[in-house]
Amino acid sequence: MNVLRFFISCFIFTTFVFAQQVSTPSLSTLSVENMRKIQSAALESDYALVQTRYLTNNIGPRLSGSPQYNRAAEYVAEEMRKLGLTVTMQKVKVPHWVRGIETGEIVEFSGMAPGTTQKVVLTALGGSVATPDSGLTGEVIVAENFAELERLGKQAVAGKIVLFNYKFDRELAAAGFGGDAYRQAVAYRSSGASAAARLGAVAVLVRSAGGSQNRLTHTGALRYAPDVQKIPAAAVSSEDADLISHLAGEGKVRIKLTLTPKTLPDADAYNVIADLKGSEKPEEVVIVSGHLDSWDLGTGALDDAVGVAAAMQVPYLLKKLGITPKRTIRVIAYANEENGLAGGNGYAEAEKNNIVRHFAAIESDLGASNTLGFLFSGKEQAIPLFQPISEVLSGQGAGIVRWQAGGVGADIGPLTSLGVPSFAPLFDTRTYFNYHHTTADTFDKVEPRNLAKLGSLMAVLAYGLAEMKVEIPR
Amino acid sequence: MNVLRFFISCFIFTTFVFAQQVSTPSLSTLSVENMRKIQSAALESDYALVQTRYLTNNIGPRLSGSPQYNRAAEYVAEEMRKLGLTVTMQKVKVPHWVRGIETGEIVEFSGMAPGTTQKVVLTALGGSVATPDSGLTGEVIVAENFAELERLGKQAVAGKIVLFNYKFDRELAAAGFGGDAYRQAVAYRSSGASAAARLGAVAVLVRSAGGSQNRLTHTGALRYAPDVQKIPAAAVSSEDADLISHLAGEGKVRIKLTLTPKTLPDADAYNVIADLKGSEKPEEVVIVSGHLDSWDLGTGALDDAVGVAAAMQVPYLLKKLGITPKRTIRVIAYANEENGLAGGNGYAEAEKNNIVRHFAAIESDLGASNTLGFLFSGKEQAIPLFQPISEVLSGQGAGIVRWQAGGVGADIGPLTSLGVPSFAPLFDTRTYFNYHHTTADTFDKVEPRNLAKLGSLMAVLAYGLAEMKVEIPR
Structure with a gap:
């Protein structure tokens, strides 16, 4: 990630601990049961690991404007189509800077x-x-x-x-x-x-x-x-x-x-948008996302193939388990987070008249260290609604819900600004910046167990949000 | 170090623990008192650190045949002359390989x-x-x-x-x-x-x-x-x-x-040999040494500027404290340990008729991690003679004496083969091979406290050997 944009105006205010049950559960017993099923399947799945390996080892670095970026976008689209999702390639113009x-x-x-x-x-x-x-x-x-x-x-x-x-x-x-x-x-x-x-x-x-x-x-x-x-x-x-x-x-x-280095004319790139249609409110979407572009020195494994792969794993798991969420789950692999944010801005611009249909947005862009819970940016009074989700996640050691001002991810930042409740995994950040943006950001840095836990968190959170019985206050 | 030669035929047989005093101490009370003074001074000295910094930051990588190697040899010679030592530049022909x-x-x-x-x-x-x-x-x-x-x-x-x-x-x-x-x-x-x-x-x-x-x-x-x-x-x-x-x-x-890469004709290089004359048996020498050449990717801080600097610090401390050892202490900065061993072989060849005058040889060539004691290669029955030395060193957490077959250092290996009792620091090796021979072997990897402890070990051991009242059996 280009963490600058993320952290620049961002202060962590509180760690929210659920001391007692809220009176009206926001999720049905069936939804919670399904979340536990999804969690079990995720913790045993290597789907995200396999996708991360392909994006990093077989495609390699994916700087915006490069042939590798566009190949990666095609690849993600193909994989999502294989799962039966509806895929849109959203064209965006991206900077095209080439190292010399x-x-x-x-x-x-x-x-x-x-x-x-x-x-x-x-x-x-x-x-x-x-x-x-x-x-x-x-x-x-x-x-x-x-x-x-x-x-x-x-x-x-x-x-x-x-x-x-x-x-x-x-x-x-x-x-x-x-x-x-x-x-x-x-x-x-x-x-x-x-x-x-x-x-x-x-x-x-x-x-x-x-x-x-x-x-x-x-x-x-x-x-x-x-x-x-x-x-x-x-x-x-x-x-x-x-x-x-x-x-x-x-x-x-x-x-x-x-x-x-050379700066060439802006190039065409694509946000990959893949929808798993909801059963009850298909017009409302919950975004799960990461950014597909990377810097060019390493292969962008931690930043951010893992985020994209964990997002891709959400519909994979739901399809595998035969679970259809009430709202649409939309996977987005964003173009150009690193040097322009053309992907995130382009998506928000295209959807600005449709923003109320965006129930929530999740982005993962801080690697794949151990996940401790999730961050939330939105109205603080919404937090009790997430209790059933964090209770499930506490079973994998990821029960913290932390409210954060100023947004939780660069690509979904424009959506956050437009009022969309926004979420991101809360990571252990102790080692991430040893590899971030360096030549050593390669596949071997991905610890399979931690990636499985990230995949589970993304899937449980996305499904939980897609199933919520109430709106999240904006 | 080029550890291959060192370890290839080398098996650690035993850790020797001194359970009780031996009957005839090999060192006088005055010698032991002086060892403790040397230890205190060494643990507070930054002489070795300053020398390491100059060799690595100001001179840089010192591959045999390079101008930096010869500049480093001149520098060490100048520093030893400043201390009043008698310096000999011993010419050796070294390989001259240049990276492309x-x-x-x-x-x-x-x-x-x-x-x-x-x-x-x-x-x-x-x-x-x-x-x-x-x-x-x-x-x-x-x-x-x-x-x-x-x-x-x-x-x-x-x-x-x-x-x-x-x-x-x-x-x-x-x-x-x-x-x-x-x-x-x-x-x-x-x-x-x-x-x-x-x-x-x-x-x-x-x-x-x-x-x-x-x-x-x-x-x-x-x-x-x-x-x-x-x-x-x-x-x-x-x-x-x-x-x-x-x-x-x-x-x-x-x-x-x-x-x-290119292999050029063999070049002239120099072992730097600096003698601090002994007071009672000046014709007998105790060598303290490291190798001055390094690989060319990093600046050879751990391999082996620290070894040379710790050896240089021995006469510095003795001069500073006004202590003159009975035997001559000879500092050697060897040329060409890494890719030829021309320095170690050249020295042994030149001294082969004088080998009985070599009372002992110490070499440090495994970085500057924490020192745990020292290694000894020679007749095992000699070990009790070193008890007063290891007792002093145990005061800094370096009390282990470990016998090792096959030699303890590459440059002094030829001397060991000729029967010279040989010594080397025993290091914690857990991190050394993360940096060894890489571009990251630079000055910042030297932990000042550990280098001070290495300097103390080298000085206490060298002085102790130079003061011993008996011969070490060969």
């Missing part, structure tokens, strides 16, 4: 053996403009954060390559606040280029926004401010940020940076 | 989107011959181990690229048997190329011999059998080995491999 050569070397530093340089492990940030093909060489100036950059001022920064050395807080992540640690660090990836360019910098390096200590780089979208010169931008590994910072403390450090 | 381009991509596989490939993260093994500059494309055949390769036979293997997918045993490493896990896996790195070539393979890929799950590759020397065609050889990350293996189970997999 990316190399860095320190060409001047204290202690340098004659005739040598030191390599810098780096990767272009998504959307970055290129350096000249022959590279760009400049002196480095290091700022720990935005405030320090401002203190340095134009005179010190102009003509330099700025390194933002803001350190991802591993302790915060280890304590379970991975999202918060990420939100703090990712501001430099997102806005560092323009902040540096405003003071005349010629390029920007950003310490990778993640917890890895394995010389990995963390790509992700940057945002150029419209009124500032666009300068080349790359993420460096934490080790290289430490190295450059140390050497810059001892004397002049000059770096040669070569980045040759 | 290294790329891999899967160009045919099941599920492939038209017009795409999948990248393979790989690195040339040290000493590998090159592919053509334009690359080499071939079908992959996967073998889990040597036995499976043999079963496949010439007919299946000829003309193919062999992937050895032998999995480093992470559980074994996590249980404290990191060296054993490594020894099992590294056989494929070392001998895989010739085993495959013997059956007609055109190139070999070897799953990285290490515990990392971060798409890192593990380089290291290979050995071509003299009677077999030399074929290009690369290590792939565990993730890519899994990927290729999975895809090969579904259909034909073809890989394009480009490796352009």
Whole structure:
């Protein structure tokens, strides 16, 4: 996920514990029985694992605009048709940014053996403009954060390559606040280029926004401010940020940076929309979703093949068990979450006159660590209605219901803004940001048991919502 | 370290526990008091840390034959001269292998989107011959181990690229048997190329011999059998080995491999030998050593700047405390441990007529994790003599003395074979092989407290041996 959009205005207010039964159960005894059946089947199913493996190992990275993205969209559509669902391919225009050569070397530093340089492990940030093909060489100036950059001022920064050395807080992540640690660090990836360019910098390096200590780089979208010169931008590994910072403390450090990404004309991509028709209120939909696009360094297993696969598993399980929900369950594999949100925005725009028919929306986009419950964004007084669902989920250790302001997922964010009650799995985030947006986001990082639990949570929650006897207050 | 040579014939026989005092202490009360002073000073010193940082951050990777290696040798010599030691630069001829381009991509596989490939993260093994500059494309055949390769036979293997997918045993490493896990896996790195070539393979890929799950590759020397065609050889990350293996189970997999390393004529390098003259028996020497060369992907912090730095710290501490040992303490920074052992062999060859003057040799070459005690290779009946030393070391949690057959270090191995009592720190090996020989072997991996403990162990042991009142039986 591009967690920035998700977390930027988002504060966790409360953990809601159901101390006692509410007076009027929102779900029938039969619905609850079915939820338990779905849960048992989900915990034993490897459908989501098989789909994740295909999307990652056989198709690979799926950056918007790439042939892999469109192949993946076709694949998901085929799989949903196989289950008998009605599939719509919703066209959206997406950015088409292509990574090129990316190399860095320190060409001047204290202690340098004659005739040598030191390599810098780096990767272009998504959307970055290129350096000249022959590279760009400049002196480095290091700022720990935005405030320090401002203190340095134009005179010190102009003509330099700025390194933002803001350190991802591993302790915060280890304590379970991975999202918060990420939100703090990712501001430099997102806005560092323009902040540096405003003071005349010629390029920007950003310490990778993640917890890895394995010389990995963390790509992700940057945002150029419209009124500032666009300068080349790359993420460096934490080790290289430490190295450059140390050497810059001892004397002049000059770096040669070569980045040759290209921004091509916007491309056609598709949201895959697959409906399992409801038996009683087919015109009302409960969305289960993830995003099908990924960054290009790894194969986007945790971000977010698992989310799409867990969503795909919902109709699979219902079909297998012969259970038809009252409302329509709509699987959506969104295009272009990572670098544009064209998928989420496009869907919401197309459905804006039909928004009251959207009973609820669920999105999974924080990997496949252990699930602890679910997040809800909507009217807080609705929470008691979800008690029968969370009671079932507590049987798999996922009984927490947590209300969250500002939305719970990037793609469904536009729907949340339009009043659609929104849900997402609540994950253990302690390790997610070690792999997120790096080359190491690959299939082996998916722990099958945790993915099965995620699949169960998505299915129980989706079915439960599709069966609810009352409306969720908006 | 190139642990292969170290572990190949090596079995740990016993952990020796001192149940009671021996009758004649091998060290005087004054010597023991001095050991405790040295220990206190070492645990508070950052000398080794500062040296490690300079060798890794300011000089960088130090592969034999590189300008960085020779710069590092000069640097160590200068630092030792600063302490007033007598320095000898012992010239040795070393291999001069230079890494080139290294790329891999899967160009045919099941599920492939038209017009795409999948990248393979790989690195040339040290000493590998090159592919053509334009690359080499071939079908992959996967073998889990040597036995499976043999079963496949010439007919299946000829003309193919062999992937050895032998999995480093992470559980074994996590249980404290990191060296054993490594020894099992590294056989494929070392001998895989010739085993495959013997059956007609055109190139070999070897799953990285290490515990990392971060798409890192593990380089290291290979050995071509003299009677077999030399074929290009690369290590792939565990993730890519899994990927290729999975895809090969579904259909034909073809890989394009480009490796352009060069083997240049042997180069001049230097063992740095620095003597702190003994007060009573200056002609007898106790060696404290590590190897100064490193692989070229990372900066060789754990392998083995820390070993050299901890050895350098021994005379530093003695000078600082004004303590002069009875025997000469000789610091050696060996050239070319990683890909040739020219340093260790050259030293032993030069000293072969003087071997009886070598009272003992210590080498540290397994990183800087927590030290638990020391290893000893020599006559087992000597062990009680070390009791006063291990008693002091037990004060820092490093009281184990473990006898080990077959030597305890690669560079001092030739001395061990000539009868010199040999010693090495006993490390916690649980994490070492996550970084060893990878691009992530950088300064930040050095935990200052553990390095201080290593420095203390090296100094206490070296001084204790230099003070011993009796000979160690040979």
